[in-house]
Amino acid sequence: MKLSHAVLASALFISACSDAPQSPITVDNLQPASPPPSMVVKPDFGSYQIVDEKKKAFVAFMKPGINYVNGLIKDARARLIELDKGKAPNQEDKAFVARVAELFNLPLPESGADKAWYKEALKRVDVIPADLVLTQAAKESGWGTSRFAREGNNYFGQWCYTSGCGMVPSARSQGKTHEVAVFKDTYQSIRAYFLNVNRNKAYAPLRDIRADLRKSGEPISGVALANGLKSYSERGQAYVEEVQSMIRYNEKYWSQG
Numbered sequence: 001m002k003l004s005h006a007v008l009a010s011a012l013f014i015s016a017c018s019d020a021p022q023s024p025i026t027v028d029n030l031q032p033a034s035p036p037p038s039m040v041v042k043p044d045f046g047s048y049q050i051v052d053e054k055k056k057a058f059v060a061f062m063k064p065g066i067n068y069v070n071g072l073i074k075d076a077r078a079r080l081i082e083l084d085k086g087k088a089p090n091q092e093d094k095a096f097v098a099r100v101a102e103l104f105n106l107p108l109p110e111s112g113a114d115k116a117w118y119k120e121a122l123k124r125v126d127v128i129p130a131d132l133v134l135t136q137a138a139k140e141s142g143w144g145t146s147r148f149a150r151e152g153n154n155y156f157g158q159w160c161y162t163s164g165c166g167m168v169p170s171a172r173s174q175g176k177t178h179e180v181a182v183f184k185d186t187y188q189s190i191r192a193y194f195l196n197v198n199r200n201k202a203y204a205p206l207r208d209i210r211a212d213l214r215k216s217g218e219p220i221s222g223v224a225l226a227n228g229l230k231s232y233s234e235r236g237q238a239y240v241e242e243v244q245s246m247i248r249y250n251e252k253y254w255s256q257g
Contacts, residue, residue, distance in 0.1 A: 039065050039187055042153075045144035055253045058143050062134060062155070063256075065190045070127045073194070076100065077125045084118035100125060105199040123207045124198045126214075131254040132222030133193065135247045136232075152182035156193040202231040222247050222254075 043061055048054035079096060083089055089097065094112075101108045101117075104124040109117060140157040141149035148154040158181045183189040197203045206228025213220050226243045233239035247254070 039185070042186060043144070046150075054143055055138075055250065056256065058138060059134060059253045059256055061144070062137055062186070062190070063130060065187045066130050066133045069190060069194050070130070073125060073127055073198075077122065077127075080118060080121055080125055083113070084115070084122065089113075103195065103199075123211050126198070126207070126210055127220065128194060128197060129220060129222040129225065131247050131251070132225055132243070133190070134254050135222065135226075135243055135250070136193070136229075137190075138250070139243065139246060148180045152180060153186045153189050154181055154183060155186065155189050156196075158189070158192055158196065203228060205230070 039061060043057050045054055045058055048057060076096075079093075080100065083093060083097065087093070097113050098108065100106070100121055101113075104121065106117070106121055106124060113121075137155040138144075140146075141155040144150075144155070148157075181192070183192065197206060206225050209225055209228045210220055213224060218224075223244050226240050226247070229240055229243065230236045235242075
């Protein structure tokens with residue numbers, strides 16, 4: 001099924017900020033898609049006494065939203081590939097391309113989408129393995145128990161920079177002005193993460209790794225893509241290695257369901 005530009009816009013739209021520089025996307029006349037039914041009621045992850053049960057519950061709650069966004073991206077990517085191969089664009093196709101350009105922070109050339117634009121668009125409009133998304137969510141939110149996850153539906157440590165835009169972290173250094181972004185629901189946090197990683201210049205290394213894997217026909221794995229996340233944390237390579245270790249250690253949870 002082809003993904004219409006309206007569906008792409010409503011499903012992936014978010015005005016998001018993070019701990020790395022980016023240009024937030026704001027389109028006031030669009031409404032975000034509803035979260036999957038399984039994500040409507042958020043479990044109290046802090047109430048679990050058995051770690052195994054908490055991890056299973058966390059994955060069961062988060063994974064449907066992650067899979068849904070990845071599905072939307074797959075459909076959008078397939079349509080971009082058709083157009084890149086020479087399909088004559090109709091008005092809907094042109095509107096779709098314009099929305100991709102806006103959502104993924106990739107301005108169109110004055111003459112319209114060309115080969116160079118499609119090449120970069122296909123670097124950005126691509127899936128992120130669920131094991132990587134789940135690992136970062138678990139790591140950044142303490143398996144859903146952090147104050148920012150509980151009160152602000154923020155599972156990925158995403159920041160915003162306007163006073164009052166979110167919650168002020170208690171450990172914020174003197175002179176810093178960032179706040180931890182607050183989202184209406186968990187699903188919006190997931191969408192914001194996908195857009196952040198797929199369009200933010202800080203994560204271009206991840207997108208390059210992913211494109212190289214596609215070109216060589218190798219699997220797109222979370223462990224491989226994590227190498228492109230040095231800018232996600234001030235801890236750099238140590239953060240990357242922790243994420244990779246966590247992916248491997250918790251594989252049985254990531255693959256459930």
